[in-house]
Amino acid sequence: MKRAEPNRLVSLMVDNLIWLFVLGAFIAFSLLSDRFLSPYNLGNILLRSAAFGMLVLSQAYTFITGNFDLSVESSLGLTAMFAALMLVTSEAGGLGWQLDPLLVILLMLILGGLIGLFNGVLITKVGVNNLLVTIAMLFVLRGATYGISPGTSISFFPKEFTWLGGGTLARIVTDDGNFVLSVAGIFVILAFLVGHIHTRYTQFGRNMYAVGADADAARAAGINVDRVVIIVYIIAGVCAAFAGLLQAGRLNAATPTMGANLIFAVHGAAIIGGMSIYGGRGNIIGAFGGVLLWSILDTGLNIMGVSPFWIDVSRGLLLLFAVLLDALRVRYQHNVQMRLALADTTVGLGDKEQSGG
C-alpha cells in the first residue's frame, strides 16, 4: 500500500508551526531584552490580550465549521456599552439603574448569544452569505453601540464587575518585581481549555468538525448541520460578550470604539494558530498558540521600545510567512504523491532520458 509519507520530522514541525513560532519569539525577545523575562512582564502577557483571546476563541469556533463571524468585534463593544449603561449612575453617564453586577453580566452574555443566534439563523435558514451577514451586523452593532452610548466613555464600575477583567488572583513578590496572577489571564486559559475539551471530547464538538470537513457528508451521517452552525454562532456571540466583559473590566470603562478594527488581527491569530477558513481543520490549542504569539509580539516589541505601530507589520509578515510555508508543504506533498503514483506504473519507463518529458 503506497501513499504519501513525507518526512516525519518535517510534517511534525509543519503541523506544530505555531509552537515553533511561539518558542522562537519567546527566545528572541528574551535575548533581545533583559526585561522581557521579568516576572511583571510574564504576568502581563496574557492580561493584555485577554479580550482579544476571547475573540480568537469565537473565531476558532466558527472556523471549525467553515464559517466566519466578522461581527464579534462589534458585539464586544455593544455588550460592554450595554452593561455599562445598566451599572452606572446617571451622573457617570449610565441610566442610573445600577443593577446588580452579576445580573448585568448574565444579561450581557444573553445579549451576545442572541446576536449570535440572529447571525446563525440568517445564514442557515435565510441563506445569506456568512461573510456579508456578519459584515452588515458589524455595522449595525457598532452603530447601535454609538447610538446607546452617551457619546462619551462610561467608567467607574462596581468591583464585582471589573473583577474578571482587572482583578488579581495572587501577587508573588520577587527581587525582580512582582509577578501578578491576573484573573483575566487565568480565565482565558480556562476558556480555551473548556473550548478544547468541548471541541475535542464532545459529540457536538466532533459534529462541528464534520460539518466543516464536508457539510453534505455530515448531513448524510445524520448530523443536523443547520443546528450545529446556529449553536456555533451563539457560542461565538457569548465569547464576544465575555471579551466585552474582560475589556471593560480591565479598563474600568466602556467606550463606543471598544473592539473596533480588531477583527482582522483576530482572524490572523486564529489562522496562524492552524485554523483553516475552509473548516474541519486545526484545534483550539493551536488557536491559543496564535493568541500567545500575538501577545508576545505585542509585549515584546513594546518592551524593546519599538513603536507599537510595528506590531501589526510583524504580525502580517509572520502570517504571510506561515501561509507561504503551507503552500510549499502542499506543493511538496503533491510532488511526493505524483512520484509514488508514477512508481506504480512502468509505462514510458523504457525511454532513455526522461528529462525532457
Added chain:
Amino acid sequence: MRTPNRHDLLEFLTRHFIWVVLVFTVVVFGLTIKGYLGLANIANILITGSVLGVMVIGQSLCLMARKLDLSAEGTVSLVAVVAAWLMLPYRETDLAQAGGLGVELDPLIVIPLILALGALIGFVNGFMIMKLNMNFFIVTLAMQLVLRGLALAISEGAIMPGTPAAFNWLGGGRIAGIPVSVIATIGLYLVFGFVMSRMQFGRKVYAVGANEDAARASGFSPARTVILVYTASGFLAALAGWMLLGRLETSVPNLGIGLTLNVVAAAVIGGVSLKGGEGSIIGAFAGVLFLAMVNNALNLMNVDPLWVNAVRGLIILVALIIDAQKTRYAGRAGPSAPTTTVVADADQNAAVS
C-alpha cells in the same frame, strides 16, 4: 410552468435588482425629504460617494475574478501617509501632530509615486496568490495588517496637516463648479465599465472568475489575469487614498480603516457576486449610489448621528436578505430544458470509460 413573458420580466428584474431598489430609494427620499433632489444635495451625495466609489471598482474586479482584496483599505492608509510624509516639511512631533520627512517633494512627483506604490502592492498580492499558490483571503488579510502597521509606524500615529494645494486638487478641487473627485470617479466608472464589457481584459476576468479551468482551456492565462486584477485594485486604492487625503488636507493615521467592508457591501448590493464571474461595473456604481444616498438621507432626516451607522447597517442587511431570496429564486427558475439533460448527463457520466 411560467409563461415566457413573465419569466423574462422576472429574470430582468432579478438581474437589474439594484436599479429597482435605486429608483425606489430616489422616489421615497425625494418625496419625503425637502431639498433631497436639489443640485447642492446631489453634489454632496456624489462627493461623499466618490472615494468609496473608486475603491468599489477595484474590489468589483477582484470579486468578478472570484477573489477578494482585504488589503485595499491598508493601501489607502499607507499611500496617504507616504504622500504626506514625502511632501510636508520636517518638524518635531508634538501634540500628536507630525511633520514630513523633510524632502518636501513636489506633488507632481509624489502622485505618480504613490500610484505606483499602490499598483506594486496589488502586484505583490496577485503574485503571491497565483504564483506561490497562497490563499487569497489570508494573503490580503496579512497584507492589510502589514500596510496598516506601516502607515502607523511611519506617521507614528500622529496627524500630518497641510498637504499642498496641487495635491488636494483631486479630492477638493472643482472644475466649473463641479467637484473634480466626482468627475474623476464618474470617468473611472466609464473607463472601467468599458474595459469590463468591451475589452479583452474584461472578458478574461469574467471567464477566469466563472470557471478558471475552462478559461485556461480557452487559451487564457488565469495567473496573468488575476495578477493584473490585483494590480488594478491596488492602483485604484492608491487613487482613492490620494482623493481622500486631498479632501481632508490632513493625513490622519488609520485613514480608510473599515472601508473594505463598506466597499464589499456596496459591490454586492450592486449585483457583483462573491462567487465570481458575474455583475457589472455599472451595477457596482448603483450600489455605491445607493449607499451614498442612504448616508445622505440619514443626515438630512436628522437621524441622531450616533445612530446613523446602525440604520445604515440595517439597510445593508435588509438588502442582502432580499438579495439572498433573489438568488434562491434564480436557482429554482429557468427553462425546463436543462433538467432532462442533467439527468442524461448523470446517466452517462456515471460510467465513463
Added chain:
Amino acid sequence: MVETGALPRRDMTLLDMRGISKSYPGVKALEDADFAVRRGEIHGLVGKNGAGKSTLMGILMGIREADSGTIAIEGETLHQASPQTMIDAGISYVPQHINLLNTLTVAENILVGNLPKNRFGLVDWKAVNEDSQARLSRLGLKLDVRQPVEGLSVAERTMLAIAKALFNDARLIILDEPTAALSRVDIDLLFGFVRAQQEQGVAFIYISHHLEEVFEICDRVTVMRDGRIVGMRAINEIDVADLIHMMVGGGVEEYQRESSAGHELVFEVQDLSRRGAYEHVSFALRRGEVIGISGLQGSGVDELAQGLFGLERMGVGDVTIAGEAYRPGSPKSAFEAGVAYLPQDRHRYGLVQLRSVRENVTYSVLDRLVGRLGVLMRQDEQAITEEYIDKLGIVTPGPEQRTLLLSGGNQQKVVFAKLAATQPAVLILHEPSQGVDVQAKVDIFNIINDLSRQGVAIMIISSEVRELIGLCDRILVMYEGRITKEFSRAADNMQPEDILLAIEGGPGDADA
C-alpha cells in the same frame, strides 16, 4: 412509483427488480427491465454509456422514481422508494468519487455522529480508535485508524466506504467503476477485500467498463443496451467476445460518414512518450481525415489528448503540424499552432456556464477581434456568433443567453463553435457525443463531417465504438499506454466486437 405485486419467493434472491420502466421527456431510459441479485454474489452490470445502468441504479437507490415496476428485497416488496427506505433495506452505493470527511481520521469517519463516550459523557478517543480498529479488523481491513482520510489512497478510501456501508448493515453494495483510478496492485487489494465480504454473505453490484475485471471478480453478469436488459449469464458460461456482442447488439442503423481524407499529411506524431501515461505513440493524420482513438480509462488516451493540447505535459517525441515542429506549452500556443480540443468534461473545461453564448463562442478568437486601443469589435463578434449559431444549429433564444440555460446538446455545440471559430488544422474531440440527446448527436456528427470536408484533420477520442466506426476512416486502440491495434475502412476490418476486444486488451484476430 413502485406498485405492489405478488412475487414468487425464491430463497436465494436478495434483490428482485421487475418490469422497471422510466422515461424522460423524449427519452425512454428504461423499458421493462428485470434485474435480480442473489445473496452473497458479485453481480456485474455492464453496458455502453447511456444503456440505462445509472437510471436503474438510481431507482434502486430511491433517488429516481420508476414509472412502473416493482422492487422486492428478500421477497418483500417495497411499497415506497426513498433514499432512506433503500438504506434501511440494506442497499448502499459507493460512488467512483467517494465522499468522506477528508480532514478527519479514519476512526472518526467510521463512528461519525455516534462516538463512544466515557462515564463523564466525553468522547473516549482510546475507545474510538480501538472500536474502529476492531471493526475494521473484523472485516480484515488493515488501516491506521488514526490517519486522516485525506492521506489514504483511492483503493483504501473505497474499502473504507464499503466498510462504512457494512457497519450500517448493508446487504447489497453497489460499486460504481471502483477500479477506474487504481493500479493493478490496488485492484488486487480491493478485490481481495470485496471477495472476503462476499464470503460473509454480502452481495455486490459491480458496474464497470473494464470487462476483464468483470470476468475476474463477478459470479454473474447482466448486460444492458438501450434501456433494456439484454441478458443475464453466469460468468463461466460466457467469454469476453460474447459479452461484447451482447453489449453492442446488431442491426441498429448507425450514422455513416463518407470519407473525405486527402493525401497531404497534416499532423504527425512520432514515438511520443510520457512517463506514467503513454509510450511510443506514433500516428499521422491526413487532411480531412477522421481517426478514432479508443481505450479504457487508464490506457493513456485521455492523457494523450490533454498532452497534445498543452493542458498537460506532452512528453518526449516529435510532433509536427504541416511539417513544422509542434510543442504546445499551453492551450493558447496550441490554438495558435492550429490545434483545437473539445474536452470530455464540458462543464469543467469546455464552457464558462455563467457567461453568454456570444462570449463563449469568441473566447478562442479574442485576439483576432481586438481593434484599435484593445477594444473588441462588437460587430465582428456578433457576426461570428450568429454565423456559428446558424451553421451549427444552436438552439438559443439569442446570443446573449447564458450557456448555463442551454440543453446539453446545444452546450456542446457552443464548445464546437468556439473551436471551429479558430479554423483549426487539427481538431481533437474527446467524447464529443457524451451527455447529449439523439438528435443533437446526429447534428454533432454532421458538424464533424462538415469540418472534415473543409480539410480539418480530426482525431476523436471516444469509448463509443459504434459511433467511431460510422465516423472514422481509421480507429486506433490504446492499451496500457501503447497503440496496440489499428482498424481501418481500407482494410475493411472495423468490426465492433474486434475493436472492443482489442480495447479490453484481448488478443483479437483482426490484425491490421
